Structure formats: structure tokens, C-alpha cells
Amino acid sequence: MRFKPCTLPLCLLLLPGLSLAAEKTVYGLNEYANLSNLKLEVAAKLDTGAKTASLSARDIQRFKRDGDTWVKFYLAIDEAHTTPIERPLARISKIKRRSGDYDPDEEKxxxxxxxxxxxxxxxxxxxxxxxxxxxxxxxxxxxxxxxEALKRFSALVDPSLKYAAGKPGCATDANLGE
Structure with a gap:
């Protein structure tokens, strides 16, 4: 087989990308996720079109504790979640509203x-x-x-797969990664 002179440089340019892909983990469109802080395992949807991660919560209230802002909420997953959860507030995120969610009277x-x-x-x-x-x-x-979260997982998402990573199997003393 004989290659044209421009084929070899092209192949050499692609090699770094192949090694980068080898360091990534392939996940499916849906995966099981263990939320170790909450002692809960849920099914998650991996969405490369969304920037941030979202967790289903209800009755969300901010409050002060020792001068810091915290959040109290209940999981909005099923009727079994009747115990409030309290976590420190990291920040407030501004999420763009979809056209059907936009109220012109609110101007937001x-x-x-x-x-x-x-x-x-x-x-x-x-x-x-x-x-x-x-x-x-x-x-x-x-x-x-x-x-943003998928980057932290070094994830490649294959939408033709579901639950490709299997059940979560992280050790309790595992490193949280970068």
C-alpha cells in the first residue's frame, strides 16, 4: 500500500488526539450516580448541552449559619424524602429561561x-x-x-449507550479527582 505524501503528516497530527481519547471514560446517555454526601443513588441524565448539573429539590430556603449562607431543601424525587437536607451555599447560578418559560411581565x-x-x-x-x-x-x-461536571469526570458521552459505567463503585476514601 502506498500513501500520498500528505497522508503521513495528517496521521501525525491525529495521534495526540487519540491518546487524549484513551484517557477519557465513556459514559452513556444515562448513568447511575451515587451522591455520597446524601447517601443516595439516583439515575442521571448526562447532557452535554447543559452547562451545569441540576438536582431535583423542593422547598428550597436560604439561611445563615455562623455568618455563612446555607441552603435547606428536600429532595423532590419521591414521597420517601421527608428529611430536610442542609448544605453550605456555594454560589447562585443564573440559568437562561427557555422561550416557553419566559414571562415578559417579569422582565427576567x-x-x-x-x-x-x-x-x-x-x-x-x-x-x-x-x-x-x-x-x-x-x-x-x-x-x-x-x-462542566462532565469535564471533571473526563467523560466521553455516547448517547447510544445507557448505564455504560455500571453501578457506582467508588471507595469511601477515594480521591475526589481534579
Whole structure:
């Protein structure tokens, strides 16, 4: 087989990309996620089109504790979650409203959501990610994992797969990664 002179340089340019892909983990469109801070395992949707991660929560209230802002909420997953959860507030996220969600009388094109940090295990990878709180009870998956969190997992998402990483298997003393 004989290559044209320009084929070899092209192949050499592609080699670094192949080694980068080898360092990534392939996840499916949906994965099981263990929220170790909350002692809970949920099904998650991996969404490269969303920037942030979202967790289904209701009755979200901010309060002060020792001069810091905290958030108290209940999981909006099913009726079994009757115990409030309290976590430090990491920041407030401004989420763009979709056209059908926009109220011209309010003049706001975004929704402000509280953000907390959670330790999330998918497959064998444990990462601390930021998660905004909103009621996702109308959606099939209580946890949406967006592109910022997917970067932390070094994820490649194959939408033709589901639960490719299997059940979460992170050790309790695992490193949270970068």
C-alpha cells in the first residue's frame, strides 16, 4: 500500500488526539450516580448541552449559619424524602429561561438557583461537582449532569449507550479527582 505524501503528516497530527481519547471514560446517555454526601443513588441524565448539573429539590430556603449562607431543601424525587437536607451555599447560578418559560411581565430572562457542592460517584470515578437546586419532578431523571461536571469526570458521552459505567463503585476514601 502506498500513501500520498500528505497522508503521513495528517496521521501525525491525529495521534495526540487519540491518546487524549484513551484517557477519557465513556459514559452513556444515562448513568447511575451515587451522591455520597446524601447517601443516595439516583439515575442521571448526562447532557452535554447543559452547562451545569441540576438536582431535583423542593422547598428550597436560604439561611445563615455562623455568618455563612446555607441552603435547606428536600429532595423532590419521591414521597420517601421527608428529611430536610442542609448544605453550605456555594454560589447562585443564573440559568437562561427557555422561550416557553419566559414571562415578559417579569422582565427576567434567567432564573436564579442556589448551587451546592456534592461528591458524585459514577462508575469508579468520584468527583466533587457543583449542582444547582431546582424542582425536576416533572422530568424522568432527578439528576442532570451538565458539561462542566462532565469535564471533571473526563467523560466521553455516547448517547447510544445507557448505564455504560455500571453501578457506582467508588471507595469511601477515594480521591475526589481534579
Amino acid at each position: 430572562t434567567y432564573t436564579a438557583r442556589p448551587v451546592i457542592e456534592l461528591d458524585v460517584c459514577m462508575g469508579q470515578a468520584l468527583r466533587r461537582i457543583e449542582v444547582n437546586l431546582t424542582d425536576r419532578s416533572a422530568f424522568q431523571y432527578p439528576l442532570l449532569i451538565g458539561s
